[in-house]
Amino acid sequence: MLNKQTGSRLQNLWDKNKTAGMRDSELLVYRSNLLGSDKRVTNYGGGNTSAKVMEKDPLTGEMVEVLWVKGSGGDVASIKMDGFATLYMDKLHALKDLYRGVEFEDEMVGYLPHCTFNLNPRAASIDTPLHAYVPKKHVDHMHPDAIIAIAASENSKELTQKIFGDDIGWLPWKRPGYELGLWLEKFCLGNPGAKGVVLESHGLFTWADTAEECYDTTIDVINRAIEWFETETAGKTVFGGEKHAALGAADRRKIAAALMPVIRGMVSKQVRMVGHFDDSDAVLQFVCSSDLEKLAALGTSCPDHFLRTKIRPLVVDFDPATPDIGTTLNSLAGSVERYREDYAAYYERCKRDDSPAMRDPNAVVYLVPGVGMITFAKDKATARISGEFYANAINVMRGASTVSTYVGLPEQEAFDIEYWLLEEAKLQRMPKPKSLAGRVAVVTGGAGGIGSATAERLLAEGACVVLADIDDNALEKTRENLATRHSKDVVRAVLMNVTDETAVSDAYSDMAVEFGGVDIVISNAGIASSAPVEETTLDLWNRNMSILSTGYFLVAREAFRILKTQDIGGSIIFIGSKNSLAASPNASAYCTAKASEIHLARCLALEGAPHGIRVNVVNPDAVLRGSRIWSGEWLDQRASTYGTDKEGLEEMYRNRSMLKRSVYPEDIAEAAYFLASDFSAKSTGNIINVDAGNKEAFTR
Known part of the structure; x- marks a missing residue:
């Protein structure tokens, strides 16, 4: 990022040994991945790359020129061959005869599928003509901060020159x-010596006759801009100077933990949102x-920035010099409502006859003086991005503001991009959200x-999951495994002793900062013991009660506090027995402690119902596979109680069940998922036995 590292330059990573023997299409993938690997070059999902390649026509057998260009919705950092749209160049040129003028340019997108080469299912993006009509074989379109800073300056043309x-x-x-594609073609034909062009308020186009030369040009141009800015801004005051001193890291997280559940509750009334917190040096500065308020009000310039961050951010009323979080929390409702009203007014000012209906009027970005930046979106990855x-x-x-005057995107232009019918069509094509999308869950005993x-079941349905456990080694292994399977964005781990009041409170604070709050609480931390009553020590009794009764109470109490703060309901599930x-x-100690869980759940169901907080219980029986409880003394003790050995115990449990079936962790997970999801939206205070049938455990 611009000025992130003083004196830094982009590295030219092109490796001739790796590219030797690559076809043009393979070189395009290689070039794209290199460019996307550095966020100073382009953002996630931003930018486009293309190559004009000679291919054998599957119908005629003749060699024809084909445009390979990043398809709609792709990301150059991770794109593979199947991420590119392929189109006949002769057909793309033929489209010029169909073009009726700028007021009809959107209809040209409908013609692009007719230009498809080799039945490629990858949809072509709106940027396709920008690449097609540049009369060079290789084209890069990137969004480097250093270039956009030029493009977003009041005198961007003069600075470019x-x-x-x-x-x-x-x-x-x-x-x-x-x-714009036609504009680029006209510029190239009129300026044959040019290597690229800066698009005002947008980004950079570069081109060349070979893939390597195109990459070299892109890197060189960005580095020239970085070098110029470093020289030009050295010693100059940035953003009008410092108004506030940043709070310490621990205090910043504490403030964020207090703010995020409140904001999340306000913006999640219709669709659950997930939060992200950033207090990096650039954000804190x-x-x-x-100039925070002045510049924030101007909004962003680059269309890619704008589509992700909305018309402008919301600046939270907070003074780090005299921090009063209570006053700030009290003022949030008014600030959020004013933002919504301003957004609705912006929509009314700018809407056109065929504009889609107004979308969510809540801010995406929240800037907190002295603390950092909070973002909310429908999933964690989008919030982070x-x-x-x-x-x-x-x-x-x-x-831009240091070397000139920063200029945001004009309001009407911003609206026309945000509510572009083509953008709306893309949104309508998005897959239906998973059943737990936007939900945040914590699972105690998560390892x-x-x-x-x-955790695996909830992640599969789109939830973000915090694993809480007292075993740090097992916890990290479980986190790593689940993050690998479901993405590191959606999995977090916290070391938590459920009997430690402070540890439980701290874990929920961490959860608030990482994801914005909580919706689902799976209280599963466990212990098991077996001994005749006369041999049951007070220490053994207290240990069972501490973990299985007091621990469940502490986890639920803290959950109630944050769930009530959010005021959007929630689901608490006790894994009983x-x-x-x-x-x-x-x-006796184990059974009594487990019985107390059920009655606690019933009490909490009564208290939670007025707030939309549901509390239910899943009662497993004899889940041996993967259980740490069954890997120690408890296994030996129960085998001794029932007069069998370790190998025979699972068979004994299976045969004593009415259904004669073993119960596995996945069976308990399925019941927990049901109670966490909206499929059980009208259930609270209930018990689901997952024990393959045991008449002594019938609830009625």
């Missing part, structure tokens, strides 16, 4: 589309500056068999 001379041209703002885009916008504003299986209902010999 000053920095690059005739090597790089300049074009005024034009929304991406067919007309901006939120502590004198939105924050990254606004961090890029901060870098752009830093550069055990039932805990990890439950058949022994909570059915007495068992030589297990």
Whole structure:
């Protein structure tokens, strides 16, 4: 990012040994991945790359020129061959005869599928004409902070000429589309010596006859811009100077933990949102500056930034010099409502006859002086990426406002992009959200068999999951495994002793900062013991009660506090036991503690109902596979109680069940998922026995 590392330059990573023998299409993938690997070059999902390649026509057998261009919705950092759209160049040129003018340019997108080469199912993006009509074989379109800082300056044309001379041209703002493609073609034909062009308020186009030369040009141009900014801004005041001193890291997280559940509750009334917190140096410099309010009000310039971050951020009323979180929390409702009203007014001012209905009027980005930046979106990855885009916008504003005057995207232009019918069509094609999308869950005992299986089930349905456990080694292994399977964005781990009041409170604070709050609480931390009553020590009794009764109370109490703060309901599920209902010999401490869980759940169901908080219980029985409880003394003790050995115990449990079936962690996870999801939205205070049938545990 611009100025992130003083004196830094982009590395030229092209490796001739790796590219030797690659076809042009393979070189395109290689080049794209290199460019996307550095966020100073382009953002996630941003930018486009293309190559014009000679291919054998599957119908005629003749060699024809084909445009390979990044398809709609792709990301250059991770794109593979199947991420590119392929189109006949002769057909793309033929489209010029169908073009009826700028007021009809959107209809040209409908013609692109007719140009498809080799029945490629990858949809072509709106940027396709921008690549097709540049009369060079290789084209890069990137969004580097250093270039956008030039493009978003009041005198961007003059700066472009000053920095690059005739090597790089300049074009005024034009929304991406067919007309801009024709503009680029005209510029190239009129300036055959130019290597690229800066698009006002947008980004950079570069081109060349070979893939390597195109990559070299892109890297060189960005480095020239970085070098110029470093020289030009050295010693200058940034963002009008510092207005606030940043709070310490621990205090910043404490404030974020208090703010995020409140904001999340306000913005999640219709659709659950997930939060992300960023207090990086670049963000802190901006939120502590004198020009924060002025620049934030101008909004972003680059269309890619804008689509991720909305028209402008919301600046939270907070003074880090005299921090009063209570006053700030009290003012949030008014601030959020004013933002919604302003957004609705913006929609009314700018809407057109065929504009889609107004979307969610809540802010995406929340800037907190002295603390950092909070972003909310429908999933964690999008919330994080939105924050990254606004961090890029901060870098752009830093550069532009230091060497010139920063200019945001004009309001009507911004609206026409946000509510573009083509963008709306893309949104309508998005897959239906999973059943737990936007939900945040915590699973205690998360490193055990039932805990990890439950986390896996919730993650599969789109939830973000915090694993809580007292075993740090097992916890990290479980986190790593689940993060590998479901993405590191959606899995977190916290070391938590459920009997430690402070540890439980701290874990929920961490959860608030990582994801914005909580919706689902799976209380599963466990212990098991077996001894005749006369041999049951007070220490053994207290240990069972501490973990299985007090621990469940502490986890639920803290959950109630945050769930009530959010005011959007929630679901708490206790993983109980058949022994909570059915007495068992030589297990009085365990059975009694488990019975207390059920009654606690019933009490909490009564208290939670007025707030939409549901509390239910899953009662497993004899879940041996993957269970840490069954890997120690408990296994030996129960085998002894029933007069069998370790190998025979699972068979004994299976045969004593009415259904003659074993119970596995995945079975408990399925019941927990049902109670966590909206499929059980009208159930609270209930018990689901997952024990293959045991009449002694019947609830009625």
